[in-house]
Amino acid sequence: MKRFISILLLIALPAPGVSAFEFVLGQGTGMGNGLLLSHSSPSMLLSAPSGGLYQNEWRVETGFNRQFDMSEFDQVFVAAGGRWKKVLSAIGFSQFGEGDLYSERIAKLSLGWQEQLVSIGLTGSVLMASFGGHYGNLSAASFGVGVGFRKHPYYAAVSADNLTSPRLERGSPRIEPNYATYFEYVSSRSMSVVGRMTFQNRETPQFAIGQRIVLGRGGSLLWGFSTAPIQFGGGVDLAIKESTISYTVSYHPVLGLSHTVAVSYGSKLPKAGGDEFK
Numbered sequence: 001m002k003r004f005i006s007i008l009l010l011i012a013l014p015a016p017g018v019s020a021f022e023f024v025l026g027q028g029t030g031m032g033n034g035l036l037l038s039h040s041s042p043s044m045l046l047s048a049p050s051g052g053l054y055q056n057e058w059r060v061e062t063g064f065n066r067q068f069d070m071s072e073f074d075q076v077f078v079a080a081g082g083r084w085k086k087v088l089s090a091i092g093f094s095q096f097g098e099g100d101l102y103s104e105r106i107a108k109l110s111l112g113w114q115e116q117l118v119s120i121g122l123t124g125s126v127l128m129a130s131f132g133g134h135y136g137n138l139s140a141a142s143f144g145v146g147v148g149f150r151k152h153p154y155y156a157a158v159s160a161d162n163l164t165s166p167r168l169e170r171g172s173p174r175i176e177p178n179y180a181t182y183f184e185y186v187s188s189r190s191m192s193v194v195g196r197m198t199f200q201n202r203e204t205p206q207f208a209i210g211q212r213i214v215l216g217r218g219g220s221l222l223w224g225f226s227t228a229p230i231q232f233g234g235g236v237d238l239a240i241k242e243s244t245i246s247y248t249v250s251y252h253p254v255l256g257l258s259h260t261v262a263v264s265y266g267s268k269l270p271k272a273g274g275d276e277f278k
């Protein structure tokens with residue numbers, strides 16, 4: 001019975017990948033899918049290629065997401081990103097769903113150029129959809145662009161994805177372009193407020209707000225709220241040397257809880273107060 005309900009939900013709800021080649025975020029679930037533009041994770045760079053990293057920084061991130069406590073909606077991902085001089089890059093792979101029912105595989109690449117005040121970037125995406133072993137696989141590819149503005153404590157980014165409006169097959173509906181605007185205000189070294197606005201043709205605009213509060217040297221607290229559909233989120237980060245473990249949840253009033261666990265590891269971060277972002 002639960003499997004049958006899952007199939008109905010999969011048909012009724014927009015799947016994360018099909019709607020916009022959307023890549024799962026390690027921390028985003030807890031902040032309404034808002035982004036930390038001041039210091040982005042690899043998965044965030046795949047959503048906004050104009051995010052920011054420190055000079056010569058690299059990070060690897062992997063995670064697991066279960067939507068609405070249903071294994072049929074499980075999603076796993078791995079992503080890596082880094083910055084060499086002024087060049088930003090990230091690559092990631094994710095899988096959503098089950099192979100014998102319905103599954104999506106997404107491969108995404110971003111490449112950007114980060115100046116002190118402005119950053120720009122491009123993304124390329126490939127989506128492969130499978131409907132079980134009795135049907136053939138479908139695929140589509142597209143690209144996106146992004147522009148960012150950085151003037152501490154204000155950060156903003158605009159991204160446009162699916163600009164070619166691809167189809168999974170001839171005659172199928174086009175995957176409409178997706179436009180998003182992200183904001184971040186860093187009120188202190190211990191707190192960031194993030195916001196997001198997302199627009200897509202024939203879809204209700206989505207709005208979100210969230211916050212990251214650093215509780216000490218070893219952790220931080222996350223919360224968020226998003227619309228269309230209305231969801232509440234929260235979570236925690238735990239930093240251990242150069243590693244970060246994140247656990248975030250979101251709550252849909254009808255469908256229930258979604259969980260995300262992510263782990264990232266990378267180069268040692270510089271001390272505060274430097275000019276590492278230049």
